[in-house]
Amino acid sequence: MKRTLLRVITVGLAGVALLAAYGTILLAQQPQIRTPRQTPPPVNPDYSRMEIETLPVQGKIFLLAGAGGNIAVQAGDDGVLLVDTGAEKMVDKTLAAIRKLSPKPIRTIIYTTLADDHTGGSGPLVKAGSVNQAGPGLGGRPNEADLIANTGILRLMTEIGEAKIPTDRWPPSTFHGKQKDLYSNDEPVVIEAVPNAVTAGDSIVWFRKSDVVVTGEIFNQTSYPFIDIEHGGTINGILAGLNRLLEITVPKHLQEGGTMLIPGHGRISDEHDLLEYRDMCTIIRDRVQNAISKNMTLAQIKAVKPGFTYEYDLRFGKNPAWTPDQFIEAIYKSLTARK
Amino acid sequence: MRIARRVKLVVPLFFALMLLAGVPAFAQLDLTGVWNPRTGDEDNPERLQGPSLVEFLGIPANDQGRQWGLAYKSSRLSLPEHECQVHVVEYIHRGPMQMRIWEVRDEVDHHLIAIRETISTYEQERTIWMDGRPRPSVYAPHTWMGFSTGVWEGNMLTVTTTHIKQGWHRRENLPASDESTVIEHFIRHGDTMTHVSVTEDPVFLEEPLIKSEDFNLVANPNTFNPFWPCEYIEEGETIPGAVPSYFAGENPWVAEYAATHNLPQEVTLGGAMTMYPEYRQRMKTLPVAKMPTN
Numbered sequence: 001m002k003r004t005l006l007r008v009i010t011v012g013l014a015g016v017a018l019l020a021a022y023g024t025i026l027l028a029q030q031p032q033i034r035t036p037r038q039t040p041p042p043v044n045p046d047y048s049r050m051e052i053e054t055l056p057v058q059g060k061i062f063l064l065a066g067a068g069g070n071i072a073v074q075a076g077d078d079g080v081l082l083v084d085t086g087a088e089k090m091v092d093k094t095l096a097a098i099r100k101l102s103p104k105p106i107r108t109i110i111y112t113t114l115a116d117d118h119t120g121g122s123g124p125l126v127k128a129g130s131v132n133q134a135g136p137g138l139g140g141r142p143n144e145a146d147l148i149a150n151t152g153i154l155r156l157m158t159e160i161g162e163a164k165i166p167t168d169r170w171p172p173s174t175f176h177g178k179q180k181d182l183y184s185n186d187e188p189v190v191i192e193a194v195p196n197a198v199t200a201g202d203s204i205v206w207f208r209k210s211d212v213v214v215t216g217e218i219f220n221q222t223s224y225p226f227i228d229i230e231h232g233g234t235i236n237g238i239l240a241g242l243n244r245l246l247e248i249t250v251p252k253h254l255q256e257g258g259t260m261l262i263p264g265h266g267r268i269s270d271e272h273d274l275l276e277y278r279d280m281c282t283i284i285r286d287r288v289q290n291a292i293s294k295n296m297t298l299a300q301i302k303a304v305k306p307g308f309t310y311e312y313d314l315r316f317g318k319n320p321a322w323t324p325d326q327f328i329e330a331i332y333k334s335l336t337a338r339k
Numbered sequence: 340m341r342i343a344r345r346v347k348l349v350v351p352l353f354f355a356l357m358l359l360a361g362v363p364a365f366a367q368l369d370l371t372g373v374w375n376p377r378t379g380d381e382d383n384p385e386r387l388q389g390p391s392l393v394e395f396l397g398i399p400a401n402d403q404g405r406q407w408g409l410a411y412k413s414s415r416l417s418l419p420e421h422e423c424q425v426h427v428v429e430y431i432h433r434g435p436m437q438m439r440i441w442e443v444r445d446e447v448d449h450h451l452i453a454i455r456e457t458i459s460t461y462e463q464e465r466t467i468w469m470d471g472r473p474r475p476s477v478y479a480p481h482t483w484m485g486f487s488t489g490v491w492e493g494n495m496l497t498v499t500t501t502h503i504k505q506g507w508h509r510r511e512n513l514p515a516s517d518e519s520t521v522i523e524h525f526i527r528h529g530d531t532m533t534h535v536s537v538t539e540d541p542v543f544l545e546e547p548l549i550k551s552e553d554f555n556l557v558a559n560p561n562t563f564n565p566f567w568p569c570e571y572i573e574e575g576e577t578i579p580g581a582v583p584s585y586f587a588g589e590n591p592w593v594a595e596y597a598a599t600h601n602l603p604q605e606v607t608l609g610g611a612m613t614m615y616p617e618y619r620q621r622m623k624t625l626p627v628a629k630m631p632t633n
Contacts, residue, residue: 033488034520034539035501036477055478065478243580246420254423254461254569256483256504268480273517275420276505282582283410290586304587311407314542315516 038266040222040319041068041117047089052097057260057268059210060185062101067094068117072214072262074207075102076185079130082109082145083205083214083262088120095128105130108184110191111149111171112216112264114156114199114231122147123168150193151176152201156231194218194241198225200232204241206248213248214262215241219277221266223319224284224309227330234334235285242278249274280312288331298332367491368527370440370454373563374554377531378435382552385433390509391596395609400513404543405608408513409590412583416511423569425461425483427506429521429538432552434460439563454489454496462567467498475502481517496525508538508548513609516542530556546611597628604628 067086106129129145
């Protein structure tokens with residue numbers, strides 16, 4: 001009797017232990033679902049491990065994300081139009097992703113900015129393409145995709161030189177002035193210059209029927225906007241571009257949806273996302289301007305604690321290649337530069 | 340001996356039942372209907388007239404969230420693009436709202452696909468997916484109501500929401516980032532429903548923000564008013580591109596709420612520390628805020 005009771009108690013205790021273990025496993029198995037954080041690309045990425053993700057945006061526009069800077073694809077009966085081309089080492093994966101969207105030729109490529117992770121894949125992608133109605137013997141033009149950018153981009157590339165930027169990335173088709181218009185895949189495509197923003201040659205690309213704007217690096221969901229002072233970038237150019245985007249975008253309902261934006265990096269956005277970004281950049285610019293008006297030096301501004309970007313740093317200050325300090329310095333330099 | 344045999348049978352049965360208890364239940368509560376907020380409860384000020392300026396208390400804001408709030412100037416809401424800004428899902432249940440809840444079921448086998456929630460404040464439509472579908476990509480757009488999935492935990496509906504826009508933890512005071520995640524529990528007790536939310540925000544909170552609100556079932560569901568018209572207008576002259584904000588140390592309203600309620604300044608600035616019982620000891624040592632002179 002005693003032995004039986006002892007056995008029952010032993011079995012019972014073992015059961016309790018088993019139950020506790022099972023409960024722990026159950027809890028551990030509960031997926032910790034959290035909103036994925038917007039992270040900037042690593043400084044020295046291992047491209048062999050990077051994958052491209054394709055998302056429909058709206059209308060004829062798709063986002064290819066993960067190839068460096070964001071790439072926009074317009075696919076239709078006319079062929080493929082690309083905005084930006086990602087990093088050079090991702091070009092095979094980029095082309096494979098494009099081919100999943102359309103078997104048609106790449107007709108046109110447009111640059112929004114100068115950065116390697118936006119222009120790096122253009123050489124092979126241009127060669128993989130074909131210009132409308134062109135071909136061997138037609139005006140002597142090579143049968144490859146057209147490559148379009150603001151004149152400022154070509155000027156900067158030539159100044160930087162082919163040792164750093166191969167000539168097959170240089171845009172043969174350029175525009176100066178306010179904008180260049182195209183008609184592609186049954187919709188108007190407007191390339192608008194954004195003078196002296198990230199560089200001296202930035203553009204936004206507006207797909208008017210799909211109602212999508214590709215913003216380039218003036219709007220970046222993973223970082224403060226890069227300001228390439230050396231190549232003509234200014235904070236006020238960035239803000240002019242962001243405010244222009246606010247004019248173009250129209251929300252569908254109560255500040256949501258409607259015109260969609262493909263930023264330079266990070267997630268698909270709409271007017272409200274852009275608005276918060278514009279507010280942030282303006283507030284930080286105003287703080288630096290206010291400090292300059294009080295004759296504070298750059299070193300004094302950087303020494304202010306908490307810093308001028310403090311409340312935004314956990315969201316946008318995580319890019320080791322473009323730190324809050326670098327952003328503040330670029331704002332300071334662009335506001336104090338001699339006109 | 341007989342007792343021992345019974346125990347031998349009962350123990351495994353007990354454990355089998357316990358194991359089954361870990362499996363999500365199939366029989367759930369019906370939440371359908373129109374629900375009115377109980378605005379007379381402790382959350383009344385937030386639900387109706389709204390919080391005072393720099394009333395951060397009760398929010399586990401981190402230093403970054405606090406700085407954002409202290410720099411915020413209310414006239415920012417008069418910028419056209421901000422005028423129709425919606426309260427995000429982590430805040431909207433504190434609106435003066437009604438909500439209608441209904442189920443979307445498969446036409447053939449009637450299994451539950453989704454629970455829909457229409458919130459009268461800002462005309463928000465929300466879908467809580469109950470079919471286990473995957474969450475959107477990190478590159479997908481964010482919305483006011485986010486992307487929600489639900490599971491029944493016994494008779495409690497637990498909802499996890501990601502992909503939310505930037506908004507408020509407390510309106511016109513403390514921001515909620517677009518990297519927040521909200522876990523909600525809908526618990527029905529007869530004709531009353533308690534809504535509990537736990538918000539994690541790695542950008543603006545130092546600890547999860549836990550809140551609750553109560554709702555009463557409306558006898559006549561036809562009284563539901565789903566409309567919230569909002570059309571932006573130009574509210575006076577603004578310099579194009581200007582964004583109202585205070586520079587550090589220049590917000591004139593920092594002490595007003597604290598002084599009005601004879602509170603120390605520190606407690607009104609929020610933070611996790613201020614939410615624990617032991618903070619009362621510290622409060623006793625702090626001076627009461629003084630009303631600003633200008």
